[in-house]
Amino acid sequence: MKLKQTLLFIGLSVFLFSCVSQKKFKAAQAKIDSLTAANAKLASDLQACNTLTADDATKRKQLEQQIDALNKQIDFLKQNHDVTLKQLQDLSVISNSQAESIKKSLDNIGAKDSYIQNLQAELAHKDSLNMALVMNLKGAIGNMDDKDINIKVDKGVIYIDISDKLLFTSGKYEVTEAAKGVLGKVAAVLKAQPDIEFMVEGHTDNKAYNHPGQLKDNWDLSVKRATSVVRILQKQYGLDPAHITAAGRGEYVPVASNDTEDGRAANRRTRIVILPQLDQFFKLLEKK
Numbered sequence: 001m002k003l004k005q006t007l008l009f010i011g012l013s014v015f016l017f018s019c020v021s022q023k024k025f026k027a028a029q030a031k032i033d034s035l036t037a038a039n040a041k042l043a044s045d046l047q048a049c050n051t052l053t054a055d056d057a058t059k060r061k062q063l064e065q066q067i068d069a070l071n072k073q074i075d076f077l078k079q080n081h082d083v084t085l086k087q088l089q090d091l092s093v094i095s096n097s098q099a100e101s102i103k104k105s106l107d108n109i110g111a112k113d114s115y116i117q118n119l120q121a122e123l124a125h126k127d128s129l130n131m132a133l134v135m136n137l138k139g140a141i142g143n144m145d146d147k148d149i150n151i152k153v154d155k156g157v158i159y160i161d162i163s164d165k166l167l168f169t170s171g172k173y174e175v176t177e178a179a180k181g182v183l184g185k186v187a188a189v190l191k192a193q194p195d196i197e198f199m200v201e202g203h204t205d206n207k208a209y210n211h212p213g214q215l216k217d218n219w220d221l222s223v224k225r226a227t228s229v230v231r232i233l234q235k236q237y238g239l240d241p242a243h244i245t246a247a248g249r250g251e252y253v254p255v256a257s258n259d260t261e262d263g264r265a266a267n268r269r270t271r272i273v274i275l276p277q278l279d280q281f282f283k284l285l286e287k288k
Helices: 002-141 177-191 218-236 261-267 278-286
Strands: 149-154 157-163 197-203 244-248 269-275
Touching (some): 157 177, 177 218, 197 218, 218 269
Parallel strands (some): 197 244
16 A cells, blocks of 8 residues: 555656656747847848948948049139139230220121122122123024024123134135124124123134235234124224224134044134123222
């Protein structure tokens, strides 16, 4: 009986001791788990702190670079400010001492610009008059063969080229009766412009002149042909001889090659040159 009680006491003691140890173990395990979690959090916080520190260092470096750039800009602006102040000081000196001279220079520039505009207007007006004269000449002459008569404007000068085939017989300088009618039409247009001055030029090809008579060469032939035309314009059609010039150019101002018959035919011509009115142009220049 006593043995059973003893065994029961021992078993109850062991059971009670075992229960107490399990509770302590669980409590200890829970403490360990809590400490482990706290340690992990501390490690995470430490890593985050380290990251923030690195970011702060990067940001600090960037800010230092920005500050350095701004300081350089400030220095540059200060230098420009000093230069600008000096320029303004120099400008104030010029303005005070030379303002009147600058004003006169500007006035002169304005006057010259106005003068140039007037010249351009006058030249445009002259070009318009030339074109009108050309149209009148072409209208007066009518449907002539382009190879026999040609009217053109070159650099403000009007040229009327009349072939020798229309005006003269070969080697001669007397104007044909048929040609006098053409010269009359040209004269009518020129007579309507009494201030016009013009030159009548005789031209030949390069073939040597070998006709018997008073003429020696192409110089003589070109001059005689020019004066023959001038006399008709003066005596038969009443143009003012004071406005006419006769000139012989010989074979030395060709308009085509003398190597072909067509070229030589083009070179044998009488040219009426409407001269620019230089006196009016010079008067315009004197107005400046």
